[in-house]
Amino acid sequence: MRIHVVDHPLVAHKLTTLRDERTDSPTFRRLADELVTLLAYEATRDVRTEQVDIRTPVTGTTGVRLARPRPLVVPILRAGLGMLEGLVRLLPTAEVGFMGMIRNEETLQASTYATRMPEDLSGRQVYVVDPMLATGGTLIAAIRELMKRGADDVTAICLLAAPEGVEAMERELAGKPVTVVTAALDERLNDQGYIVPGLGDAGDRMYGVVD
Numbered sequence: 001m002r003i004h005v006v007d008h009p010l011v012a013h014k015l016t017t018l019r020d021e022r023t024d025s026p027t028f029r030r031l032a033d034e035l036v037t038l039l040a041y042e043a044t045r046d047v048r049t050e051q052v053d054i055r056t057p058v059t060g061t062t063g064v065r066l067a068r069p070r071p072l073v074v075p076i077l078r079a080g081l082g083m084l085e086g087l088v089r090l091l092p093t094a095e096v097g098f099m100g101m102i103r104n105e106e107t108l109q110a111s112t113y114a115t116r117m118p119e120d121l122s123g124r125q126v127y128v129v130d131p132m133l134a135t136g137g138t139l140i141a142a143i144r145e146l147m148k149r150g151a152d153d154v155t156a157i158c159l160l161a162a163p164e165g166v167e168a169m170e171r172e173l174a175g176k177p178v179t180v181v182t183a184a185l186d187e188r189l190n191d192q193g194y195i196v197p198g199l200g201d202a203g204d205r206m207y208g209v210v211d
């Protein structure tokens with residue numbers, strides 16, 4: 001597994017406002033959208049392309065376009081939904097699959113309540129988006145499901161990652177073709193499994209508190 005922490009002043013600036021408890025939901029959603037677009041630049045570095053012959057108004061030339069099969073983007077509901085548009089804007093040929101997952105706040109175990117994506121992902125590049133990589137339970141389960149369906153190259157784009165979650169992914173997905181791109185690797189998890197300093201509950205901050 002590869003991890004890439006994007007070190008860029010614009011990313012750091014936007015992330016600081018995102019973390020700030022005074023940032024309201026509309027601003028939080030806008031910043032999450034902007035941040036995924038910046039992270040996508042790094043995350044799509046190895047997106048597959050094919051050569052194409054075109055004519056400019058001046059001459060013929062050879063360029064590239066996104067290859068088939070199309071990449072698949074998978075937001076992990078709820079909070080991952082806030083990162084979807086920012087990514088598909090840059091990957092116009094991508095298809096979109098959905099996974100609804102929830103972490104039990106007592107046991108910290110992740111469970112899946114909805115899945116809607118192709119059964120056969122053989123040969124597909126998949127981009128999973130979820131703002132928070134905390135214990136790693138959610139992302140590990142999601143990536144296992146994608147690989148069970150045949151995905152051969154998975155990139156996870158997160159806004160924040162905890163060292164505990166990165167270690168769990170390295171242990172559980174050792175040797176798998178997985179890359180994690182994140183805006184920051186934070187200090188640790190607290191006793192409730194929240195990332196420190198973190199930004200709180202990403203889903204609640206985007207969409208409001210659910211009982």
Ligand SMILES: O=P(O)(O)OC[C@H]1O[C@H](OP(=O)(O)OP(=O)(O)O)[C@H](O)[C@@H]1O
Nearest residue numbers: 078079102103132134135136137138203
């Ligand atoms: O790495 P983990 O310890 O598994 O935690 C990370 C998960 O927790 C959050 O989702 P949550 O369960 O709060 O669902 P929500 O997006 O509906 O709020 C977050 O968006 C991740 O999916």
Ligand SMILES: O=c1cc[nH]c(=O)[nH]1
Nearest residue numbers: 134194195200201202
């Ligand atoms: O800090 C955290 C950890 C898990 N999920 C969140 O939304 N925030």
Ligand SMILES: [Mg+2]
Nearest residue numbers: 201202203204
């Ligand atoms: Mg949540």
